[in-house]
Amino acid sequence: MSDASPGSGPGLRTGTLGSADIAFFVVSAAAPLTVMAGVAPIALALGGVGVPAGYLLAGITLAVFAVGFTTMSRHVTSGGAFYAYIARGLGPVAGIGAALLALIGYNGMEIGIYGLLGSATGDTGRALWGLDIPWLPVSLAGLLLIWYCGYRSIDFGAKILAVLLVAETGILVLLAGGVLVQGGADGLGLASFAPEHVLVPGTAAVLAFAFAAFTGFESTVIYRREARDPVRTVPRATYAAVAFLGTFYAFIVWTVIQAFGDDAVVKAATDDPGGLFFAAITTYVGAWAADLMHLLIVTSVLASLLAFHNAINRYTLALSEGGVLPRALGRIHPRHGSPYLAGIAQTALGAVVVLGFGIAGADPYTQLLLWVNTPGMIGLMALMLLAALAVPCYFRRVRHREGVLRTVVAPLVSAVLLAVAILLIATKVHLFTGASDLVNTVLLALVPAVFALGAVLALWLRRHRPEVYANFAAEPGASGSPGGHDDHDTPRGPGGDRPTDPHPRSEACPQPTSS
16 A cells, blocks of 8 residues: 555555554664663663663653653654654744754764664674774665665565564573573672662763663654554554563663672673673573674664664655655655655765765764764754653644543653753763763754754745745645545544644644744
């Protein structure tokens, strides 16, 4: 099936993805194996044995956010996801600012990871075969591979991610099983969840790393048009992804703590953070498993790249259909049903950035990955905060049957928690980047600067292209917007009539664009 309207050319493949398929995209973007083996040891070194509780707290916060987020997904069917929600709740100026921030944020997350691909491949080559593999050719080859996978149909990508995700989580489960069967270093215990180990000075750093580990989970709604029964599929995939990531992260880190013992794990993580998981799996499973883990870290990075690439392409498609980006970027491949020109543009952008860092002699991990990823990560968290604030504003002015818990309480609670998380990450940004104060200031300033640039673009559109501004993030098929949808998905005004303005004004949540 296709979502193209008659005479409009080919469209995305509708009814293709189930809850499990979408969850695979989301969890793959988070790269569980890479997060555990590459980042969790640093969190242990900084925060001690209470790290598992930090992952649970981050998961609970995002689950609360998901309540309002998924409730709104039943009413807002635009393919713009975050920016569409923000536009419908806070107005088109905020929405277009959010759209630009989303585009930069997702691109920052993906392009930075190409540095990790080169770095991880080099580490694997040295560990297994004693080879010194240059990172730049690996990263450029990865760009081509990810482009091809994104060029193919969405179900093709889902199948690849399913295999890769099962493999990377399987090796971590194997490690955990070995530790549990052998009883760890000093027996199994729950000291990680005791208040005296959770409420410590390093908790702020732990929470910063924990929230970063969930980056990309919100992309479930981007696949709404390609989902089977999206009203049910998207919320199920969102909750499944958050629940899996939160519990899985906490469980795996806890088992590694048991592998070394509460008293020894912090020293081991401090002395050799990159080797912590490999030492544990060698001891409890065998050297062959450590070799396999090296290989699977590379495939974990590839899975993350593909998931982000698909998400970026669909954001670009939605913005193209809305007239904010050139219409050509919205072309759908007639056979594969993929936004292939958006994929080509994204790959070209990635190649320019990767080559730029390579020519400058930059380090693929400490500079390409960390410097490019950090504003992307903070930008996506800022979008979550804005989306949480948009939910109660939106539901205050449309007719609905949703409860106050879903439309007001949960979104506002999650907004407070997300604001605290962003503050924690901003104050601990040096732990992510290892860069100078000047570089960190620039990286942090990029987020509000991009949002402000988007707001300026919105004001320009309002003056020079009022039809684009007026219909921004409108429901598919409404007010001349592209595509079509079922009637029951459109928010209705008092009396059940469709609002003629896709961004109706509200005294409770005044539109920032009203003059």
